[in-house]
Amino acid sequence: xxxxxxxxxxxxxxxxxxxxxxxSGLTVIFxxxxxxxxxxxxxxxxxxxxxxxxxxxxxxxPALVIxxxxxxxxGAAVERxxxxxxxxxxHVAELLFTFGLAFAIEEIVQIIWGKSPVxxxxxxxxxxxxxxxxxxxxxxxxxxxxxxxxxxFIGL
Numbered sequence: 001x002x003x004x005x006x007x008x009x010x011x012x013x014x015x016x017x018x019x020x021x022x023x024s025g026l027t028v029i030f031x032x033x034x035x036x037x038x039x040x041x042x043x044x045x046x047x048x049x050x051x052x053x054x055x056x057x058x059x060x061x062p063a064l065v066i067x068x069x070x071x072x073x074x075g076a077a078v079e080r081x082x083x084x085x086x087x088x089x090x091h092v093a094e095l096l097f098t099f100g101l102a103f104a105i106e107e108i109v110q111i112i113w114g115k116s117p118v119x120x121x122x123x124x125x126x127x128x129x130x131x132x133x134x135x136x137x138x139x140x141x142x143x144x145x146x147x148x149x150x151x152x153f154i155g156l
Contacts (some may be wrong), residue, residue: 007133010138011124013146014145014146017150026040035094036098040101046071050070054066
């Protein structure tokens with residue numbers, strides 16, 4: 001029973017940190033631009049699919065750097081050439097623009113990668129148990145995700 005509590009707590013903290021990354025990005029964009037970006041999660045998804053595709057071409061570690069930069073560059077282009085033009089029409093226009101953009105990104109992802117789940121393997125360097133609690137191994141890749149999230153948390 002203790003094993004279940006510890007593993008569930010670790011998984012809950014990890015999931016909470018991933019939600020923190022989403023929420024902090026939304027907060028930063030809202031505080032800097034004054035726009036409630038309904039497409040924020042779509043850019044997060046786009047970065048994940050970029051990471052998947054780039055990791056198939058050049059490996060996991062380069063993809064870990066390139067994918068967020070690519071998603072951020074697309075987000076910056078959308079802000080520069082889309083949101084700035086819509087901004088003069090008020091908040092309702094911005095909300096409609098970002099809401100429509102979320103649908104457009106979702107459709108583009110489905111056209112390129114399909115609707116079926118993609119098969120993403122854990123990189124060999126992170127494919128080992130970080131530690132064992134009683135008889136359950138906790139994967140190193142989850143600890144890596146937690147560590148990256150904590151570094152970003154401290155950096156903000």
